[in-house]
Amino acid sequence: DTGVSQDPRHKITKRGQNVTFRCDPISEHNRLYWYRQTLGQGPEFLTYFQNEAQLEKSRLLSDRFSAERPKGSFSTLEIQRTEQGDSAMYLCASSLFSGSYNEQFFGPGTRLTVL
Amino acid sequence: AQSVTQLDSQVPVFEEAPVELRCNYSSSVSVYLFWYVQYPNQGLQLLLKYLSGSTLVKGINGFEAEFNKSQTSFHLRKPSVHISDTAEYFCAVREFGNEKLTFGTGTRLTIIP
Numbered sequence: 287d288t289g290v291s292q293d294p295r296h297k298i299t300k301r302g303q304n305v306t307f308r309c310d311p312i313s314e315h316n317r318l319y320w321y322r323q324t325l326g327q328g329p330e331f332l333t334y335f336q337n338e339a340q341l342e343k344s345r346l347l348s349d350r351f352s353a354e355r356p357k358g359s360f361s362t363l364e365i366q367r368t369e370q371g372d373s374a375m376y377l378c379a380s381s382l383f384s385g386s387y388n389e390q391f392f393g394p395g396t397r398l399t400v401l
Numbered sequence: 402a403q404s405v406t407q408l409d410s411q412v413p414v415f416e417e418a419p420v421e422l423r424c425n426y427s428s429s430v431s432v433y434l435f436w437y438v439q440y441p442n443q444g445l446q447l448l449l450k451y452l453s454g455s456t457l458v459k460g461i462n463g464f465e466a467e468f469n470k471s472q473t474s475f476h477l478r479k480p481s482v483h484i485s486d487t488a489e490y491f492c493a494v495r496e497f498g499n500e501k502l503t504f505g506t507g508t509r510l511t512i513i514p
Binding site: 290317319321326327328329330331334341342344377387389390391392393394395397 | 405433437442443444445446447450452491493500501502503504505506507
């Protein structure tokens with residue numbers, strides 16, 4: 287059983303460019319989460335999905351950010367017109383929700399550097 | 402709204418000495434509590450969690466934590482640290498019925514040989 291995977295692991299881009307990250311959850315996990323971790327800080331919640339439905343979005347998720355999970359399996363996080371403040375580690379997690387406590391398993395993250 | 406405070410940003414400890422990493426939380430409802438470890442350029446690994454029941458929880462790598470409801474604390478302890486414990490440690494809280502994990506700012510544990 288493979289864990290949560292994220293691609294790419296590292297991305298360097300120039301300010302103003304668009305970037306897209308991919309997250310593949312653990313097989314059969316119906317919930318998928320995105321967090322952002324800036325240097326020296328703990329991760330901050332961005333959004334989560336149950337299957338293909340986006341159920342919650344943080345105010346941190348500005349209009350330049352969009353997340354999708356079109357078929358209820360993998361998810362993508364796109365950042366348009368990147369800014370230097372977007373430089374961070376973007377973490378994905380997944381869980382199997384069945385009505386009670388569900389544990390979130392984290393992937394290795396995608397580190398974004400905006401020049 | 403829930404919040405987590407980790408007062409110690411850095412903790413240096415001699416190898417084989419005991420360590421305690423402090424965590425305090427704030428929430429108006431019942432919560433789950435967690436400690437995660439993060440090694441350089443890696444994701445988060447769950448060390449231990451408190452869901453309910455016994456207030457002393459044991460985790461991986463010899464770590465344990467104690468939930469203290471009256472003091473709203475969840476301090477992490479290890480009786481004897483090793484070089485391999487050098488990492489960043491994050492305390493996190495999650496309110497019942499809420500999917501969002503709220504993390505503290507982390508404590509960097511440095512083991513001195």
